[in-house]
Amino acid sequence: MLRYLNGGESHGKLLLAVIEGMPAGVPITEAEVNLDLSRRQKGYGRGGRMRIEQDRVEFVAGVRKGYTLGSPVGLQIENKDWKNWQEIMTAEPGEPATQRVVTKPRPGHADLVGAIKYAHTDIRNVLEKASARETAIRVAIGAVAKALLSQFGITVASHVREIGGVPAETGRMTVADIRAAAEESEVRCADAAAAEKMIARIREAKEKGDTLGGVFEVLVHNVPIGLGSYSQWDRRLNARLAFALMSIQAMKGVEIGMGFESARRFGSEVHDEIFYDEPGQAFYRKTNNAGGLEGGVTNGQPVVLRVAMKPIATLYSPLKSVDIKTKAPFEATVERSDICTVPAASVIGEAVVAFELAAAMTEKFGGDSLIEMKRNYDSYMDYVKNW
Numbered sequence: 020m021l022r023y024l025n026g027g028e029s030h031g032k033l034l035l036a037v038i039e040g041m042p043a044g045v046p047i048t049e050a051e052v053n054l055d056l057s058r059r060q061k062g063y064g065r066g067g068r069m070r071i072e073q074d075r076v077e078f079v080a081g082v083r084k085g086y087t088l089g090s091p092v093g094l095q096i097e098n099k100d101w102k103n104w105q106e107i108m109t110a111e112p113g114e115p116a117t118q119r120v121v122t123k124p125r126p127g128h129a130d131l132v133g134a135i136k137y138a139h140t141d142i143r144n145v146l147e148k149a150s151a152r153e154t155a156i157r158v159a160i161g162a163v164a165k166a167l168l169s170q171f172g173i174t175v176a177s178h179v180r181e182i183g184g185v186p187a188e189t190g191r192m193t194v195a196d197i198r199a200a201a202e203e204s205e206v207r208c209a210d211a212a213a214a215e216k217m218i219a220r221i222r223e224a225k226e227k228g229d230t231l232g233g234v235f236e237v238l239v240h241n242v243p244i245g246l247g248s249y250s251q252w253d254r255r256l257n258a259r260l261a262f263a264l265m266s267i268q269a270m271k272g273v274e275i276g277m278g279f280e281s282a283r284r285f286g287s288e289v290h291d292e293i294f295y296d297e298p299g300q301a302f303y304r305k306t307n308n309a310g311g312l313e314g315g316v317t318n319g320q321p322v323v324l325r326v327a328m329k330p331i332a333t334l335y336s337p338l339k340s341v342d343i344k345t346k347a348p349f350e351a352t353v354e355r356s357d358i359c360t361v362p363a364a365s366v367i368g369e370a371v372v373a374f375e376l377a378a379a380m381t382e383k384f385g386g387d388s389l390i391e392m393k394r395n396y397d398s399y400m401d402y403v404k405n406w
């Protein structure tokens with residue numbers, strides 16, 4: 020079983036994670052993880068923190084000379100701002116912090132529910148872990164998962180479909196073109212004309228002291244048929260992918276394949292008919308409205324997932340709230356916050372999807388080592404081909 024835990028406060032010393040269940044012998048470097056970390060930090064509409072961070076991962080366990088050992092993989096990312104926060108965030112016993120104490124909960128955040136639930140009088144104890152800073156370590160974990168998937172030719176890509184109601188049109192583009200164009204775009208949008216409109220919309224939001232959300236899409240290719248299972252509710256891969264995507268801060272909905280649109284169509288317009296050519300070609304489809312998943316199991320088609328992100332909750336223009344100590348109303352404002360992070364969210368989406376697929380691959384093909392996993396995979400793919 021592949022699993023991970025992560026920890027670390029937004030202004031703490033570092034973010035950390037332990038991944039358990041990675042097979043031995045998977046080639047992986049800090050440099051390739053750092054590439055994804057820098058992809059997460061880009062995007063028009065980010066606030067000041069991105070300039071402080073410049074995230075770099077360090078492998079502290081489970082990797083030796085560029086290969087996983089089969090033991091737990093330990094990862095960490097230092098917070099570059101730690102020296103400015105050390106006194107406030109220190110683990111050393113002492114008087115409660117008096118600086119940067121937060122008693123004003125921001126609407127749309129975990130602030131109020133977290134303070135009540137964990138009996139905190141300083142909301143900083145909530146926001147430090149609830150913050151999307153956590154997504155940096157999740158991108159690092161996803162990069163390790165991608166290293167395993169790449170051994171089987173599985174690729175995970177993403178692009179932005181919509182920001183603030185401005186849609187992208189990518190209908191006639193190939194996946195390779197979408198991928199390449201998204202990497203070059205400031206908003207990770209493959210439609211250049213739409214990207215310009217999105218940027219204008221973000222600028223407009225910024226001028227108004229407002230924020231924007233949007234929709235991104237994650238595309239996974241070369242997924243073998245048969246990952247996940249219908250045999251038990253929590254083995255359904257569609258459900259696991261939706262869970263993983265919904266666990267990212269600020270996500271409000273997930274669509275698979277045709278998604279919500281399939282609710283508006285006749286069945287004959289939705290379901291992907293089955294064809295068969297000749298042995299070696301096996302079964303195939305002419306459409307992929309299911310988004311690569313039927314019965315909670317991958318069907319060999321690309322996995323297509325779309326995710327809706329709400330607008331950033333911290334606004335420059337004030338939102339009404341109530342101080343938890345004085346119970347006095349106030350208007351919540353901010354000095355530094357992101358305006359729109361849908362482009363970054365798409366990179367985070369790739370990471371969590373990569374992890375779920377890597378977990379499903381290890382479940383299907385087992386293996387203490389990559390060599391063993393490949394042997395099992397090759398034999399299964401032979402079986403599928405001759406079915």
Ligand SMILES: Cc1cc2nc3c(=O)[nH]c(=O)nc-3n(C[C@H](O)[C@H](O)[C@H](O)COP(=O)(O)O)c2cc1C
Binds near residue numbers: 128
């Ligand atoms: C990449 C990324 C960056 C974010 N940056 C901010 C930010 O600068 N300010 C903010 O208020 N929320 C930001 N958020 C969203 C909050 O973390 C999130 O809305 C909040 O933790 C509450 O969680 P929920 O929206 O899932 O209920 C960001 C989310 C992501 C994915």
